[in-house]
Amino acid sequence: MRMIFVNLPVRDVARSREFFAALGFGFNDEYSNEEVLCVEIEDNIYAMLLEEKPFKGFINGEIADPATTEVLTCVTTESPDEVDALVTRALAAGGKPWKPTFSEGPMYGGSFQDPDGHVWELMAMRAEADATA
Incomplete structure (x- = not known):
């Protein structure tokens, strides 16, 4: 089974959680912490919202x-x-x-x-x- 993870940098994970909860999306807390939020878009489709420090660990160059x-x-x-x-x-x-x-x-x-x-x-x-x- 394939999965899709869209990774996006955010300034404030707590604010992002409030925003996407207001839209009715759920979260996978197994893949979330104080700097990373896993938003469940649909079965096997997720938006990974990462604050700057952890996001930079996945990229080359600047955000x-x-x-x-x-x-x-x-x-x-x-x-x-x-x-x-x-x-x-x-x-x-x-x-x-x-x-x-x-x-x-x-x-x-x-x-x-x-x-x-x-x-x-x-x-x-x-x-x-x-x-x-």
């Missing part, structure tokens, strides 16, 4: 500024309503708006920046028949 948008992390949802709800909760929990919500063909998407500036996209993939309705 990139999230404002440069080096990566877009996209998570699918069950419906457009879930996209809207997650964006609303993210903004209420201290996230920032990113791009406007859009509907294009079978895709409905929204996005936000977390408190550290990382971009999270949310995408509902509708059946083609639903998209044309």
Whole structure:
């Protein structure tokens, strides 16, 4: 079985825990401590949020500024309503708006920046028949 771990630097793990808990995500405490937070996105998909010191142990060079948008992390949802709800909760929990919500063909998407500036996209993939309705 394959697993995906998206590793992102954060300034404050406790703040990140509050933010992602407000969005309804769970955590794997076996892989978390005061400097590292394992956010459970879905079965076998995790976001590892690491404070600067442990994150630097995994990279060569310097930590990139999230404002440069080096990566877009996209998570699918069950419906457009879930996209809207997650964006609303993210903004209420201290996230920032990113791009406007859009509907294009079978895709409905929204996005936000977390408190550290990382971009999270949310995408509902509708059946083609639903998209044309």
